[in-house]
């Protein structure tokens with residue numbers, strides 16, 4: 001079943017680039033796929049991910065999520081289906097791991113519901129998620145005191161607490177060492193295979209892309225130049241992927 005459909009997406013003309021950041025993007029992504037987005041710096045990968053959660057104004061084209069067209073009216077509902085791991089994690093450094101995870105619940109709770117703290121069931125869920133991601137002993141630690149890999153796992157828990165159908169991850173392993181990178185990729189892989197989460201992730205490592213993703217989408221100057229299997233990417237795209 002098609003979960004994400006992008007038709008002719010085009011962003012405004014960027015004078016600094018002499019072109020739109022995204023140009024004529026057409027994509028269909030099925031439920032349960034694990035897709036990697038590749039391309040040189042500035043190719044438009046982050047912009048494409050952010051457009052899927054309505055953070056990028058489009059001058060042309062349509063996005064459908066689960067058959068629902070993205071409009072200002074449908075955006076809140078669509079955003080509840082999509083978890084996002086922002087580039088660099090995007091955690092609030094002075095808050096604890098559990099407080100950061102609970103922030104992922106803010107869009108689903110009214111001010112009155114969180115005035116005196118989050119509901120107990122949200123706190124239990126946040127603890128469970130952190131436990132599942134190997135952070136049981138870090139629940140109350142400030143995230144500024146956690147390692148990069150631990151912070152990324154907190155960010156994953158924050159995205160998962162809203163039970164999304166889709167997880168978008170913008171360079172989730174950039175800056176992590178080999179062990180932490182493998183841990184994070186393993187977590188994403190298990191979420192995909194065991195829970196059926198549809199994953200789209202920006203990566204810069206072709207070896208890791210081929211190891212985990214079933215499908216690669218390569219962007220160059222705002223356009224899709226390849227959409228297919230992850231085999232032989234290096235040979236095919238040495239120009240656009242000289243990573």
Ligand SMILES: Nc1ncnc2c1ncn2[C@@H]1O[C@H](COP(=O)(O)OP(=O)(O)OP(=O)(O)O)[C@@H](O)[C@H]1O
Pocket residue numbers: 014016017021039040041042043044045046047048
């Ligand atoms: N709001 C904006 N206004 C103007 N230009 C922008 C804006 N956002 C991004 N850009 C430009 O659009 C291009 C694509 O940016 P984007 O962050 O999507 O690329 P990317 O492929 O994710 O790159 P990276 O690998 O460096 O993260 C870049 O040249 C960037 O400078």
